[in-house]
Amino acid sequence: MPDYSIVKSLCEELDVTIAELMDGEMSEEKSVRTYDDEQILDLLRRTQELEKQKNVMHGVLLIVMGIALQALSYGISGSNVKDFISGLLLGLSIAEMLVGVYVVGKSMSGR
16 A cells, blocks of 8 residues: 555546545446545555554564573573584574564655
8 A cells, every 4th residue: 555645646637536545446427435534644644654563663672672682692601512502592682683683664754
């Protein structure tokens, strides 16, 4: 679905109503469905804001999980195998935090 801010101009260019765009078909003259264009636009705006918030939460969760893995990696040491696992967890934690920062940044920039 296009960004809610351009839906109105898109409908004007396509010569359809917002309700017809949302339904995916031209409305019939005897149609009983009635939609208020402003309500539909408000619903689209709210839906896109919730998607953005969901993506930010996923990014924050990745960052928190990365921090937890990093703390766990510092608690494991002693033998060669434990040192390998510790290094592996440390690398995974850094990668996870970087992905989380990317997801949050992408969501906050509005793309």
